[in-house]
Amino acid sequence: MIVAVAAQLIGLAYVFATTDTAAMQPITSVPYNMNMFAVHALFGGMSLGAGVVLLALWRPKSTTFPQKSKKIALATTVLWILTFVIGLVLGLTLHSGFFI
Numbered sequence: 001m002i003v004a005v006a007a008q009l010i011g012l013a014y015v016f017a018t019t020d021t022a023a024m025q026p027i028t029s030v031p032y033n034m035n036m037f038a039v040h041a042l043f044g045g046m047s048l049g050a051g052v053v054l055l056a057l058w059r060p061k062s063t064t065f066p067q068k069s070k071k072i073a074l075a076t077t078v079l080w081i082l083t084f085v086i087g088l089v090l091g092l093t094l095h096s097g098f099f100i
């Protein structure tokens with residue numbers, strides 16, 4: 001789990017560091033794309049945040065962790081899947097004209 005959350009945070013930081021402002025123009029100039037991006041980034045940010053909270057709560061020998069973390073784990077998973085699907089739709093919209 002540490003590896004998965006760390007890989008996502010490093011991936012996001014890498015994408016932020018290597019994307020120049022001009023590359024965002026196709027998103028920011030089209031309201032539909034901008035809305036989709038905003039929801040994607042919001043849900044993605046919340047999913048990553050929930051993943052970090054899960055890790056922060058985890059203790060190696062804790063017996064109560066599974067029950068205490070259940071709702072956060074569910075929220076992380078649901079938000080992650082929604083983010084992924086919206087990301088795919090956003091990507092297809094931007095690069096293939098599949099949706100508009």
Ligand code: HEM
Nearest residue numbers: 037040041044045047048080083084087088090091092094
């Ligand atoms: C759990 C976190 C996240 C997941 C699983 C995720 C997943 C994805 C996926 C699958 C795509 C489609 C990739 C493609 O078209 O090649 C995508 C696109 C994108 N994501 Fe995320 N994402 C996450 C978080 C974020 C966050 C927090 C941001 C920005 C604040 C972001 C910004 C973008 C942008 C700008 C695109 C469009 C890139 C393009 O195709 O040109 N994502 N994401």
